[in-house]
Amino acid sequence: MCASIAMARQRRRLELLLKVATRYWVDGASQADIARELGYSRPQISRLLQEARERGVVRISVQHPLSRAVEAEEQLVSRFNLAGAHVAFADDADPQSTAPVLSLGAELLLSMLKPDSVVAVTNGRAVAGVVAALPTSRHHEVTVVQAIGAIARDNHMVDSPDLCRRLAAVLGGNYRILPAPLYVNDSHAASALRRESTISLTISMASHADIILTGIGATTRAGAGAIFDLWYGSAEIAELLRMGAVGHIGGHHFNASGQHTDGNLCRRLLGVPFDRIRDSSDVIAVAWGEEKVPAILGALRGGLVSHLVTDMRTANAVLALDDAA
Template identity: 35%
Template sequence: MRDELREELREDEYELLARLAQRYYVDERTQEEIAREFALSRPKVQRLLDRARRSGVVAIHIQAPPWLRLELESQLRETFGLSDAIVCSAGSDPLAEREAVAQRAARYLERRLHDGCVVAVSHGRAVGEVPRFFRPGSRLDVTFVSAMGGSPGVAAPTNPNEICRALAAGCGGQAVSLYAPAYVESVEIRDQLLAQEAIAQSLDRAAQASVALVGIGGTDDGCTMVRSGCLTTDEIARLRSQGAVGDVLGNYVDIDGRPVASPHQDRLLALTVEHLRRVGTVVAVVSEPEKPRAILGILRAGVIGVLVVDEGNARAVLDLAAHEPAMAGRAGGDPLPSQGEV
């Protein structure tokens, strides 16, 4: 749809197109004026202008700052049916990169959020950096709600409750914490906790959010879920062997975006993929290098609306997607995957 056949034009045809394009794009005449001038019908002028554009007689170039990767972003949007994609390139330092991604995510939120918004927030290192850069121009009456429980084994600033608090502080909004662990030892305990009024209410609040801010986790031994003590290396290895490539809010998916059904699922206190689907805009913030498979899986699950990512991962994901087509039953990049099979 982008790279049409640059059909060969005859010389006089070329001239006409160029003339029309000049009048329209440079001199800013209306199509009707031009039609009168050239003794053509208005629709014909329209068609010729269209042709001028598609055939490259009219070249529209966006003088983008060199650090913008607009082309890459468009590819991501189109390939995965995202409503937006933001790619940052901050050089080779992984830390600087994470900060850059967080900053762009913060900027996006500043633009996107307005009074009355409710934002569900996940854990994660990249997500944890967002509050540092989140400084809206004016006070915003926004509520940030934890979308999953906390993990005692990890640094406080990457826990959802803490992130919510910091984000709320940044804009003068409110924070709603989820006073529960992310993972518990058994289904029974999970259900008991879910029966708690405070916990159920918080999660419900998160489920009603209009925006979600999430990270994407991998399945290597050093991933956040393991570092935070939610899962053991054995457990993550078992998930890997089941095909899992990454997670959002502890919900693991395989490379085709299908959920990986596993017992861990039932010990999780977090929004589910279904919940996320009902959230208007799910913003994923990813920066750790070498997570392309995780990102690809999650993107194919079709829950992400906006992806904020570093350039390396962005290219890698697009490469992967091109070389590892999605399996049947879930078309690659289908913007609206059917929910039935989940």
């Protein structure tokens, strides 16, 4: 009998806690209003709300996409020892928009600039998008350096010399162009060109830049991206895949562990050496999309990136792929 009475009292207490909690957290009523409705004092209502939380009647969780983006950032930083991870959540009006990622990349770049920074830029749509998202500013002592040779395609908007000039213009700074193609015919020609004073000085400046701004490309059976169209055929792609390449950064290919797949094409490249990218303290990599998840993961595992800028879907996919390995 006593147990039945105790259970009944317990139930009534829980019903009271549920009613008070519902009025306060769901209906938005004030503690003073609830006190008047139920005949309690305001301090009593406050204590009931606290009890409701302690007994699990109420569980408060933050569900805004920003909170999940912050959680993904923290996981990426801790798991891959990054200096920073910057994860954009989707624009409700246009979930497929890349604008949040590009804006985040532009904001990060500006926050890292110092009065006399040297910024090295590669090429591609991600870098072009970040440059386009930047507001005009006055960083007159900043120098922008072309990190890799030109791809010499019709679409100059994503080529390295044009991006170098445009970034310098929007920052109000100076620039230095690398007067060379991305690749040459053979490794001997590449070695000779690297000794040419104008080319060697530019590559040296880019190799020791304060910040490297780059994208991350995917290497798949479908190819390695538009920047390689002039140099890659099916045989070259097959060879890269045989060597285990999953992606590329700054014109260099790497495998799932982020190790350099040092094929013949890499020896013909004119640009920042792979080791300098890996050893640079501030490499901002902007990349997103399902097809790039293995490449992004490889770059993170290999320590090729210090600051990753991506979206929430890609970040979660990268973490899931790493968990599955």
